[in-house]
Amino acid sequence: MTMALVGQPNCGKSTLFNSVAGYRSITANFPGVTVHYTRSRILLDGSIAELIDLPGIYSLTASSPAESATRDFLLNEEVDVVINVIDASVLSRSLELTLQLLELGVPLVVCLNMTDEAHRKGIRINPLRLSKELGVPITETIAAEGVGIHALFQSTIELNRDSRPLRAGLSYHRDTESVIDDLASLLENTLTDQNQLPARLVAIKVLEGDECCLSRSPVHLRQQIEDARLRLAENRGKPADEVIESERHALSMQLFESVAEISKPPHDIRERIDAWLTHKVWGYVIMLTLLAGFFSLVYGVGTFLEPQILSLFEGGIASIGKTLDPNGLGFVAVKGILQGLAGGIAIVLPYLLPFLLGMAILEDVGYLPRVAFLMDAFMHRMGLHGIAIVPAILGYGCNVPAVMATRILTSPRDRFIASVIATLIPCSARMTVIFGLVAFYIGPLWALMIYALNILVIAFSGKILSSIMPESSPGMILEVPPYHLPKLEIIFRKTWLRLREFIVVAWPLLIAGSLLLSMGTYYRWDAAINRLLTPLISLLGLPEVVGTTLIFGVLRKELSMIMLFQALGTSHVISVMSMSQIVVFTLFVTFYIPCVATMAALFREVGWKLALSVAAYSLAAATVIGLIGRWVLLAMGVS
C-alpha cells in the first residue's frame, strides 16, 4: 500500500512523516521547506506500507516547479491513498486544495492537523460534520506531539481495504456546474483511454486555462473548450479562470462556516511578541541583536573548544612521531589521516554544532518569515522580493538546499537570480573557514567584516543581474506562520540529520584529501599543481603551497582549510602566514567557485551554461575581492 502526504505549505506534512518514519525529512516553521519528496517504508498493522512526503502546494494548478512536482506525482504515480494534511488553524483556505483533490477522484483521507493551534486562534471545528460534507474520513491530529497519528493511519488502512469510490455531494453554483457538465460530457468519450483523469477534473482544469491539461486535450475539441470558457466569462463578467477560482473560494468559505465556530481568540502572548519582532524600528534592532547573539554563540563555543581538541591531536601526532621515523612514508600517512580527522573534529565541529543548533531553533520558532518581511524592502533594491530571502537564509546552512529552494519562486528570472545569490552565501562549510581562520587567529570583528562584505557583494551582484534581466519583480506574497515553541527533540534530531550529512559525506573526503595531500607532498606531486596556480597565488600574495588547497576546496569548502594545515605542515597557521595572507585566503575561499555539490544542484536548476557562468563569475569575483583585500590591508598597514 502506498500513501502520499499532500497539503499546503507549512501544514505539518514533514512533521507527520517524521513522527512515523524517524527524522528524515527536514522540517521548519517556514512555508516551502520540502522541495523534493522523501519516501519511507513504515510498518502498518503488521504489513509494510510506503509513505511519501510531497512538497507543499497551495493548489493543483501548477504555478511553481514545487507545485508541478507534487501534481505530476499524484497524476502519474500509483498512490493507493492520499492523506490530505490540513492546518486546522487556516481551514478555510486549506479546503480549496481539498476540493481539488476530491475532483482528482483519488481515495482521500483528511488529517486535520494542528488542532491545538486552531483552538488558540479561537477556531473550533466539528470534524464529524466536515467529514459528512466532504464525504471522506477525517482524523484530528497534533503531529508535533504524536496525537492522533495512530487513528489517522487506522482510517487510511480502512479506506484502502474498502476502496469504495468517493462521491462528494459538493457542487458549485448552477450556472457554472452546467458549463462544467457540458464540457465534461464532451471530454468523457475522448479522454478515458489516454489518461485516467476524471472528465470533470479535466473540464475544470481546461476552464481554468491549465496549460498542461489544455495541451493534452483533443485538438478537435479546442473550439468547444474556448466556447465554454467564453460562456463562463459571460455568465459572471470576469475571465473563466477567475470564475472557477472564486467558485472554489466561495465553496470553501461556505464549508468552513458550516463546520467551524469562531470565537474571539483568548489573549495570546505571541501577538505581543510579534508586535515587537515586526515593529518598524524595534523589529530591525531585535533582528540585528539576534544575529549578533547567534554570531557570538558560534564564535564563543568554537574558539573555546577548538584549541583544546586541537592540542589533543597535536600531542597524539607528536607521540607517534617519536615511535615512527618522522621522515618515513608510514609516519607521513598516519599524520595525514590524523590531521584530516583533527580538521573535522577540532576545527569544523566546534563551530558547526552551535551553528546548526541555532539555525534549527530559528527555523522552528518561525522567526525566519519575519526576517523575510523585514528585509523585503532591501531585497527590492537587488531586483528581487522578500521571498528570495528564503533560499538566501537556507544558504547560510548549505547552498545545495538553498539552490533547490529557489523552486518556490514562480518566475524563472527570479529563480536564476536567487540561485546565483544562494551560491554566494557563505554556507556552514565556509563559515567554519571564516571562524577557524579569521575569527580564531585575527579576531571576531574581522570575521564579521567578511560577512558584511559578503552581503555587499551579494547586493552588488543582485543589482547587476537584475539590470541585465530587467523584468519587474512581481512582488512578494509570503505566508507568515504563527510562532511555535521549538521542541527540543526535534531540534536535536534535525541537527543530527544535518551533522550526519557532514560526518558521512564530508569527513571521509577530509581524511582522504588530507592523506592524498600528505602523500603528494612526500612524492612531490603537489609542486606541479602549485606551479600551475602560481600566477593566481602570487597575484593574491599567498604562499605558493596553498595552490593545491584551492583545488581541494572545490570538493568541499572546509577541505581548503584542512588542506591548508596539511600544506603548511602545521595547524598553527599564524606562525607561517601573515594576518593579511590569512584574510585574503579566507576571502578567496569564501567567494570562489561553488563546491561540486552546489554546482550539481545549480546545473539541475538552471542548466550547465548558466551554472558554468556562475562558476566563472564567482572565480572572477573572488580574485578581484582577494586583490582589493590585499591592497586595502597593505594600505592599512596590516601585515
Add this chain to the structure above:
Amino acid sequence: MNLYSTEQGVVIRILEISTSRSLRRNLAQMGIQIGDTVLVHRRVPFKGPILIEHRGTVVAMGRSLAESIRVEIVE
C-alpha cells in the same frame, strides 16, 4: 484607495485586484480574493511590505502588489 495607503489596524474589503494573472492566482491560493474582508496587521518603513490577516492566515505582501489592490475601509 489602495491597500498600501491604509493605516495599520484597519479592516478593509478588497474591491479590485489589478495585477498579473499569476500574482492574483497566488493571492487566491492563500485564500485572499475580491470581496474578502482583511485586517491590515502591520507595516514597515522604507517602502517595505505590509502584513495582512484573513481568516487566520497572515500574509506579507510587497508594496507594488499592495498598491494594485483597491480597497474600501470597513471599520
